[in-house]
Structures are given as structure tokens and as C-alpha cells.
Amino acid sequence: MNLSSFSLNPNDPADAVLIKATEGKRISPSEALVLYKDADFLKIQMVARFLREKIRPHTEASYTMFRVVNYTNYCNVECNFCSFMDEIGNGKGYVLSKEDILQKMDYAVEEGADQMFLQGGVYPELPFSYYLDVIRTVKAKYPKMHIRAFSPVEVINLETITGKPLREVLQILKEAGLDSVPGAGAEILTERMRQIISPKKASVAEWVRAMETCHEVGLKGSANIVFGSEESEEEVIEHLQVVRDLQDRTGGFLSFIPWTFQPQTKRFKVRPVPTHEYLKVLGICRIFLDNIPHIETSVMVLGKGVGQLALYSGADDISSVVIEENVLRSFGLKTEKEARKFLQEGGFRPVRRDLNYAEVSSPLEVA
Template sequence: MQERKILDAVEGGERIGREEALALLLAGELLSLGRAADRIRSRLHPENLVSFVVDRNVNYTNICESKCSFCAFYRDQSADDAYVLSQDTILTKIAELVDQGGTQLLMQGGLNPALKIGFFEEMFREIKRSFPGIQNHSLSPAEITCIATASELSLDETLVRLKKAGLDSVPGGGAEILVDEVRGSISPNKIGWRKWGEVMLKAAGLGMPTTATMMFGSSERPQDIVEHLFRIRELQDAGGSFTAFIPWTYQPGNTELGGVTATGVEYLKVLALSRIVLDNVANIQASWVTQGDKMAQVALFFGANDLGGTMLEENVVAAAGCSFRMSREEMISLIQQAGFRAAQRTTTYQILREF
């Protein structure tokens, strides 16, 4: 009875609180949550479009001092397979993206204190000069904080200089769970949740679009998942510029943390709750990269209206043994088979082409 009352309120446009959200996560019936989330998606996106972006993840370095226990990608600087990509290699990768009609570059790497702001300014200027039509959607809040510290600059100075050099928007990587007790157990050397939020609000203040993510299924409690969602909602209320929210599941392969990943049912429940709670974030992405194509289709009926990027290249999740791949044609087919119209978009959700 309580569940129906909460969902009726949500579908009527009311906001729910933490206790109500936790009740839905713990005791809510999966299909009831899915139906409510789907109705919200339909209300926010009545055109029946499911969008995607043609992009490439370029991991410019795998050297990282954070050494998160859930990560299989990072390497110590002394490791035989540690690397920093040359500017020529990065530009070649971007050229391949442009040749395939791509519009979004997502550059992310480890927290490598040897790479100071000059490295990024030089690289970003050259990217903007060579590929003016590409959206440079790069660097997580943790990376930006690392660059600021290594360069002995304030966050404000760092963001202003990166934007001037060609950084267009900031992805929400490194959020994991925005609860410091969880962060302290799985990524003790990474910034806390308040610093993550501070970077995002400062980027928004400079007019930069951002996104938000959540990695769940590692060691957090249901209460922590709910807290994460409400902290995203509150950051958005405080002036955030989140264009989308992307929940994805921890992948345990090859990691120090180990364990098992969340089930498909758990993923869909969290996805639906995300759509229900985040009434001020327009788009919810399904994570086909961690869930695969069939579950991504199901996610379109649990609140998701976007399938993220085609990802010409992805290395971080792949390092944990999860290597789903999808071409633009496969993405279009997947959307259409689910009964939706497929549309290619920009990073900021402008529709470029419908199929």
C-alpha cells in the first residue's frame, strides 16, 4: 500500500524524500517501479526517441596514484605496461572518430601527478585546432583536482584554463558512490564526495555542461545508493549542469576488490529509482557497456531514454573483463527493435539525425 501511495505521488509530479526512496529500493516491486519510471520517461520525452552519441574513449594514461581496489585498469609508474599516449597518437585516434561521423571525445586517464596543466592545455588547443567540430567531453573531477594540485593552482584557475584551452564539458566519472564511508573503503586515495560536487558546480558556473554517474554493486548499502541519488539531485538544485545520469554496475574481474557484480534485477531497480528521484535531470542513460544489448533494451522500459555512446574505444571497463561492443548500426537496430525511434545526438542532447 505504501509503495502504491509513493508511486502515485511520483507519477503526479511530486518529489519523494530519502525514506520513501529507500522503501522503494528495499521493498518496491520491480515491475511497479519500472512502470512508474517508464511513465516519467514518457512524460519527459513524449516523442518516443531513444538517443545515442557517436564517441570514443581515449585513455591518455593508465598511470594512477589513486589505486582504487575496484579498478583493473591502473598501473604504477614503474610497471612494464604503464603508458602516457603521445599527442600524435591521440590525434590519430580522434581522426578515426571523425572519419566515422563521431562528435564526442571522452578523454580520461589515471591520476598521474607528472601531467601538469601545460600538458593538457597544449593537447586541448591542438585538438580544438585540428578538430573544431568535436566536443571535448573530458577529465573527471578527480583528474581536474589532481591537475590543480600538481600544478599548484586553485580549482577555479584550473577549470578556467582548461576551458580556455578547449575543454567543452566535464563527464561525471569517479563518482562511484557519493558517500565518503564507501569511498574510504574502495578508493581511499580519491577525492571525497564534497570535492567531486565542488568541481561540478564550479564547471557549471563557467557554463560547462556536465554529467553524473554512479557505480554500484561493490560494497555499498542500499542507503548509500539512495544518498548518492539525493546528493546528485541537490547538486543540480544548487546550480548544477547535469545533462544526464548514468548508473552502472561494478565489474569485479581482475580487480583487487573482487566479489560479484549486481544482478540484472538490481540494475533495473536502481535505474528505475534513478528516474523516479532525479526529477531535475533530463536524461537517464542505460549502460549497455556493462549490461549488454538485451538488458539495455529492457532498460528502455525502466526509465532510460538514452544509450550513451557507441564507444569506438573503451579500455577501463574492458580491463575488468567486460567487453561488450556495439556499432552505430547495431545501436540503431537495438533501439528500433525495442519499438522506439533512434536518434543520433550531440553531447548536449541536440538531435543530429533520426533513423
């Protein structure tokens, strides 16, 4: 791709940052802020696309096949944006048995999934043996199933209920069959926003400690940002800085996923994010997070139109086909056939991948 046709002007402060990024140099948080506040959206998109090509040719985009299993909706964290949780003790919530979960995975396997994404509320009454039992049961039936599970706030709960050091808890889970972790529940990693979003959730330092320990014991995964509330542009960049610094230490993030809040409750003010701003932030993620290889877009949350544009704006992956979603309103692709068609219509060769981003063959591939 030739950047010269976009006539970046070295004397323009925002263009100068973009030129620096195309030269493979790391940009600073204050330079990222210049991009957010002042840069031409189309120029960011162009540079982000240029950088994306170093990871995957612009003619290809990847997807994967996992099933989300939300094992319980009982939760004591009470995030202000969340309509999924039920208060512990109200008798209206649920806890899935290992048999329920196996049944869901049987269906997911029939649909072509080879990975399970296990997440739930924070429910201290649920014993540690439950988590181990679920993982072992799924692995016993499907030894090759990749299991990604538990956001930082959930692993911190397991540390509390077992009374064991977090590292030991994670090692036990890993031995039981846990393969990787989502860096979920980050939303915006600044203390001010955590007070607004979820005062009872793990602090920024706790989130980092949990993820760092996961990475140290060999549980790699993803991280995300959810924006479109009362966060400032500075706080978005601060979040990216927290993630980049951690990645410099551990190298444990394989991907990063920016998406936006959906209106779920009256307790939480959601700001509709214009498409160009979402794509701008996504492009900044690609440029700023120079140590994280893959940038995913969430077709499930943002829809197909934005998802397709995102693949031209720095994202190289659309995450998973959505076999089941309970927490968010889903605009997602429901079958592998649909995902492949979506990518082909967008001008990409669909590349099926596993959760470590290795290409795997799809039964739908035409020889």
C-alpha cells in the same frame, strides 16, 4: 500512458510513494528507500517509464557518437576495483602523445564520431601544458569536435600541480577548448564506501566541490553511480541525494547513468546485481532525480538484453557507440549502424544526439 491499470493502492506505503511521483511531487530519500526495499519492481518500472515520456516519447531512444581516449594509465590513486592503472615509475604504463591522440580521433571521425571523451589516470608528473596541448591540437584540426574530459579526481590533480584555484584551472581548460565534464569517479558517494573502494580518491566533499566548480564555470555534463559491491541500499539513496542536492544548486547535470561494478581485481568484492535490481535502481533514479532530464543505461557494461529492458524502465538513452574501451570489459555497440539496428529492433526510433542532448542528423538516416 494510463497508470490506473496498474492499480496503485494509496494505502500501500510503496504504492503511495509511486502515486506521489506520478503527481509530479518530489519524493524524499526515505521514500526512495521504501521503493528500493519494498516496492514491486514492475510498478517502479511502469512509473519510471511514465516519467521518461515527459522527456522523450516512449517510441524513441537516443544515442551519441564519441570516442573514449585514455591518455595515460599511470595513476597514483589505486582504486581497489581498477585493473587499468599502472603504478607510476614502473615503466610499463603509457602516456599518449598528442599525435597518437589525433590519430585516434582521425579514425573516430571516419567512424562517424563528433565528440571526444578524454580521461586518464592521475599522473602528477604530467605537466598542465600536456592537457592544454592535447585539447588545442584536437580543436585545431576539428573545431566542431565536442571535448568532454577529466573526472573530478583529475581536475583536482590539475589544481594541485598548477597551484592555481580550481576555478581558474577550469577556465583555462575551457578557453583551450574543453566543452564539458563527466561526473565520473563517483562510484558510491559515501565516506564509508570510499574507504572500501578507493581511500586515496577525492572525498565526497571534494567530488562535490570539483563538480560544482565545473558547473559554475559553465562546464556541464553527466554523473553516475556504480553499485554492486558492499554498499547498502541506504548508501545508494545517499548517493542519489548528494547528486540531487548539487543539481538543485547548479543545474549542471544533463544526464545520470547507473551501472554496476565489473570484477576486475582480486582486491575488490563485486556482488553480481540481478537484472531486476539493476532495473529497479534505474527506475528509482528516474523517479528520485526529478531535476536531471536524461537517464542513460550502459549497454557497454550491462549488455544488449539489459540495455533494451532499461529503455522500457526509465532510461531514454544508451550513451555512445564504443569505438575504443580500455578500462572495462565492453559489451557495447561498436558502430553507429549497429546502435541504430539495436534501437530499432527494440522498438525505438533511433535519435542521434550531441553531448548537450540536441538531436543531430545521422548520415545513416533514411529520408
